[in-house]
Amino acid sequence: MIAEAGLAALWLAALLAGAQLLFAWAAVAKGNADALRLIRPVTVAQGVLTGLAMTLLIILFLRSDMSVYLVAANSHSMKPFIYKFAGAWGNHEGSMLLWVAVMSLAGAAVALFERGLDKRTHIATLGAQAAISLGFYAFLLLASNPFARLDPAARDGQGLNPLLQDPGLAFHPPTLYIGYVGLSVAFSFAVGALLTRQVNARFARAVRPWVLAAWILLTFGITAGSYWAYYELGWGGWWFWDPVENASLMPWLAATALLHSASVLATRDALRAWTIMLAVVAFAMSMIGTFLVRSGILTSVHAFAVDPTRGSFILILLGIYIGGALILFALRAHTVNEGARFDPVSREAMLVINNLLLCVILALVLIGTLYPLLTEMMGVRVSVGPPYFNTIIGPIALALMVVLVIGPMLRWRKDDAKLLLRRAAVPGGLALLALIAIVGLSSRAVGLLPTLGLAVAAALALASLAPLWKRNLLRTPLFTYGMVIAHFGCAVSLAGMASESAFSSERLAAAKPGDTYEIAGMTVRLDSVMPFAGPNWTAMQAALTVSKDGRVIGVAHPQARFFSDPPTPTTESVQMTRWNGQLYLVLGEALEDGRWQLRIWWKPFVTFIWLGGGLIALGGVLALIGRVRRERRNSKAQASAAAAMVAA
Amino acid sequence: MSRLLLFFALFLAFPAFAQTALPPAPYADRQLDDPAMEAKATALMHTIRCLTCQSQSIADSNASMASDMRSEIRERIARGEEPEHIRAWLIERYGDWISYQPTVEPILWPLWAAPLLLLGAGGALAYGRIRRRRNAKS
Numbered sequence: 001m002i003a004e005a006g007l008a009a010l011w012l013a014a015l016l017a018g019a020q021l022l023f024a025w026a027a028v029a030k031g032n033a034d035a036l037r038l039i040r041p042v043t044v045a046q047g048v049l050t051g052l053a054m055t056l057l058i059i060l061f062l063r064s065d066m067s068v069y070l071v072a073a074n075s076h077s078m079k080p081f082i083y084k085f086a087g088a089w090g091n092h093e094g095s096m097l098l099w100v101a102v103m104s105l106a107g108a109a110v111a112l113f114e115r116g117l118d119k120r121t122h123i124a125t126l127g128a129q130a131a132i133s134l135g136f137y138a139f140l141l142l143a144s145n146p147f148a149r150l151d152p153a154a155r156d157g158q159g160l161n162p163l164l165q166d167p168g169l170a171f172h173p174p175t176l177y178i179g180y181v182g183l184s185v186a187f188s189f190a191v192g193a194l195l196t197r198q199v200n201a202r203f204a205r206a207v208r209p210w211v212l213a214a215w216i217l218l219t220f221g222i223t224a225g226s227y228w229a230y231y232e233l234g235w236g237g238w239w240f241w242d243p244v245e246n247a248s249l250m251p252w253l254a255a256t257a258l259l260h261s262a263s264v265l266a267t268r269d270a271l272r273a274w275t276i277m278l279a280v281v282a283f284a285m286s287m288i289g290t291f292l293v294r295s296g297i298l299t300s301v302h303a304f305a306v307d308p309t310r311g312s313f314i315l316i317l318l319g320i321y322i323g324g325a326l327i328l329f330a331l332r333a334h335t336v337n338e339g340a341r342f343d344p345v346s347r348e349a350m351l352v353i354n355n356l357l358l359c360v361i362l363a364l365v366l367i368g369t370l371y372p373l374l375t376e377m378m379g380v381r382v383s384v385g386p387p388y389f390n391t392i393i394g395p396i397a398l399a400l401m402v403v404l405v406i407g408p409m410l411r412w413r414k415d416d417a418k419l420l421l422r423r424a425a426v427p428g429g430l431a432l433l434a435l436i437a438i439v440g441l442s443s444r445a446v447g448l449l450p451t452l453g454l455a456v457a458a459a460l461a462l463a464s465l466a467p468l469w470k471r472n473l474l475r476t477p478l479f480t481y482g483m484v485i486a487h488f489g490c491a492v493s494l495a496g497m498a499s500e501s502a503f504s505s506e507r508l509a510a511a512k513p514g515d516t517y518e519i520a521g522m523t524v525r526l527d528s529v530m531p532f533a534g535p536n537w538t539a540m541q542a543a544l545t546v547s548k549d550g551r552v553i554g555v556a557h558p559q560a561r562f563f564s565d566p567p568t569p570t571t572e573s574v575q576m577t578r579w580n581g582q583l584y585l586v587l588g589e590a591l592e593d594g595r596w597q598l599r600i601w602w603k604p605f606v607t608f609i610w611l612g613g614g615l616i617a618l619g620g621v622l623a624l625i626g627r628v629r630r631e632r633r634n635s636k637a638q639a640s641a642a643a644a645m646v647a648a
Numbered sequence: 649m650s651r652l653l654l655f656f657a658l659f660l661a662f663p664a665f666a667q668t669a670l671p672p673a674p675y676a677d678r679q680l681d682d683p684a685m686e687a688k689a690t691a692l693m694h695t696i697r698c699l700t701c702q703s704q705s706i707a708d709s710n711a712s713m714a715s716d717m718r719s720e721i722r723e724r725i726a727r728g729e730e731p732e733h734i735r736a737w738l739i740e741r742y743g744d745w746i747s748y749q750p751t752v753e754p755i756l757w758p759l760w761a762a763p764l765l766l767l768g769a770g771g772a773l774a775y776g777r778i779r780r781r782r783n784a785k786s
Contacts, residue, residue: 235708242703352777356770360763367762380755385705385748387695392763506690508677571710588677588710597677 003068003147006056010097010147013049013104014137016042017130020107024127028120028195036123040111043126046133047108054088054101057146061088067153070094070146076157078536079165086170092294092310093146095173099290100136102174102181107133110185115635116206117189118198125192132184135317143313165536165563168228176221176248180286182214183251186258187283190276191325194332199272204265207279209628211262215255216620222248223613234571234586236601238500238609241389246369247289250362254282257358260351268412270339270348274355276329284322285362291315292369343414350407357400361393368392394449401456401494404487405463423466431459446502453498460491478626486619493612499581499605507600510591520602522548522583527555529587529596537563539572542587542596546576553578558587582606673719680722689722692731695749696721696738705748 020042026035060068061084064077074091075084089098107129114122140146189207193199225248230238239245258278265275291314342348368384375382409423434455438446464487467480507517507524516525525545532541539559546553559572576583581604588597680686693707698714706714706721717738724734738746750756 233708234710235704237708240703240708352774356774360766360770363766364763367759371759375755378755381743381745382750382753382756383697383745383748384750384759385695385697385703387749388759396763396767506679508679510678569710599677 002056002060002063002065003149006053006060007145007147009049009053009056010100010137010141013046013053014134014141016046016049017104017133017137020046020130021127021134024123024130027123028127036119039123039126043104043111043130044108047105050097050101050104054097057094057097058085058088060147061085064157066155066157067150069148069150072150072154072157074157074159076159076536079157079159080535082167082170083165089173089177093140093144095177096136096140096144096294097146098174098177099181100133100140102178103129103133103136103184106178106181106185107188110188110210114206116202116631117192118196118202121192121196121198121203123192124195125188128188128191128195129185132188132321135320139310139313139317143310159536159563166228166232168224168232172221172224172228175217175224179214179216179218179221179255180251180289182210182217183255183279183282183286185210186214186255186279187321187325190279191328194276194328194336197332197335199276199336201266201269204262204275205631208259208262208266209624209631211255211259211279211282212620212624212627215252215259216617216624218248218252218255219613219617219620222252223610223617226613227610231573231575234573234599236504236506236584236586236599236603238606241368241386243369244293246365247292250365251282251285251289253358253362253365254278254285257355257362258282261355264348264351265339268340268342268348270342271352272339273329273333273336276336278355280322280325280329281359281362284318285366287314287318287321288366291318340413342412345410345415345417345420347407347410347412347415350403350410353403354400354407357396357403361396361400364392364396365389390449398449398452398456401460401490404490405456405460408467408483408487409463424463427459427463427466430462431455434458442502444503450498450502453494454502457491457495457498460494461488464488464491477630479623479630480626482619482621482623482626484619485622486616489612489615489617489619491612492608492615493610496605496608496610496612500603500609503604504606505602507598509598509600510595511598512595517598517600519583519600520581520604522546522553522602524583524585524598524600526596526598529590532559534561537561540587540590542598544574544585544598546583556583556585558585560587560589577607580604673716675719675722675726676715677718678722680726682726685725686722688731689718689725692721692725692734693718695747696735697746697748699742699746 020039023032023035023039023042026032027039057070060071061075062081064071064075064084066072066077070091070093074094075087079087087094089095107126110122110129111126114125117125186207189203189210193203222245225245226238229240229245230236258275258281261271261275261278264271291311294310294314368389371384372382405427406420406424409420432455434457435451438451438454464484467484468476505520507519509515509517511517511526513526513528516523518524523546525547527543527545529540529542532539539561541557541559544556544558546556554576556574556576558574561570561572562568563570571586571588573584573586576585581602584599584601584603586599588599590596680689690707694705696706696717698704698706698709698711698717700711700713701709704714706717721734725731735747735749739751744751744753750759
């Protein structure tokens, strides 16, 4: 019954989405008053129904209802509670339902809470949101029904990929999905504003919180995903330029660019057409990301739930929405004028360069990810991997960071180049000092890119604080703090990346109990290797004692695990976090002579990578709160001013 | 189909490869004594694709084939072979797919040209716009 109720809720929600589109058209094009009144309740009801469908699917997983195909194929009655829960979206159908649920809940939120837009644009935005939702309802109901029954019911489920049985999974995909889908809201806003010809600063101020919210979740999702890959895959790498990672990075890059150009539009009423274009690109990247991950067209360590036949469906949706938006843009482009002007030495100009570099990086990630597909069509199989991306994108990203040092020091509209030189002198000097220190003091040869990375990180850390210089810190708005913290986070993250790639050390060993190994001034001793049993796996567990200067720092227990349903070996690495880095310990396979493979890494300041990511997301949260509060105060002030005028 | 064929070919090639590396890959997870040589070997391993895995280099994989290849690479480096020579040997054996480091084959030229073209086009666009604005103002 639960499954049938879920399916019915989905069909009903799809019907409501159709009604929502119809009402929006009647209200905007024909000025129909009934449609205008109905559209918000319909949007909210649709959100409630998809939320209900998602909840019902989760209940089916929690009850291990093996008469539902999806549960039987992806779950197991012996699985711990949290993985039954997360298993609901750890597969294709469930994750698409999650996508649709988040999308219509976001639509409901736009209907309920958006106050900044003028009425017609608001309704047109809800119509655009309904149009996108309809495509995904079709995809869900026609090509990937999550509630399909299995007759006869299975005796037990087939289990969930052991790599996915990690607390990270419970929160990582939903976070990314909400971010992806949040960009659909920005897309709908852009389409709405194009339809009613209202591309202006007011539009930018209204869209900004939604972009910020999506961007925060993407930032957080990517950071968490990177850390998850780092500890779960057990090879010490934190970014593999894997197609699925790239799929999450591309919308983030577009959203970052959009966030900055929307700021220019909101503050200075410039870059109008460009901002609309970025909103379209950002959502296109979300859909391409979903397409790459869901279609299984690219082989990848993360492609767990793949089905090539479904790829074409997403590709068609992508064509309809993005093509449609671009045609609308072409038709309306002449009505969107360029907006306010600015000087080459100005904050706007730096933000244009920021946008340019972000877009170049985005294009290169996209090209690099798809290139093997193109050559394969010509009959040649090539690999484009970390060596390409690191060499090409590293320098451009570094240039972006240099722009980030300069940008916030400049005034809007027009500034003096000489004054800029004076302001940049201190961070510039710091970078130079860092450069000399690294080249002079380091005992080993450090690559050019990491060296420059550390120098730029030093300059950026200082320069990012510049907007607070000589200001009353209590009266500085929250969103300025947000910007400062996010930019400081970039410096922290960059320092972590550069330090990890420049100063990591590695020990590989075939060890027997009692053996000791020296790494980065620490001693690691293998005490024992013992069998160990978990809820749905067995393992061999090592005891490793780590000491420094004869004092024991801690004991680590890395495991080599074996899952029975389905049978898969995995490694469970251990990270010992110190203030200045992490010791990364992995127990490998048993060798024939009774010794064990051990892999030990010392990664100085590697934690800064994710700490920086967290700071960037935190900065976003502060900016979001600050912006929403400011808008609310403004609209209240406007309302009371209007009331005063009426009273007078 | 081509993927299936490749898989089959690898299956056939695997015993031949293992033969050269047996008895069980001594240097799969043992570092070379000379740190400079080890660094060379590791750098190369990070750019060689593990053929039986999904998107992992042989330096980042538990697969037995990756172990054999790591051992092979360390042994060859220890014998004084140059990394690029080993890469060429691997490409000859397994095709371009095995190298994550895109080669300078003509089919990959667009990939290397892309950053220059994009930066050039983007720069020209931004420069043109900013200059036009200045002219329009003056």
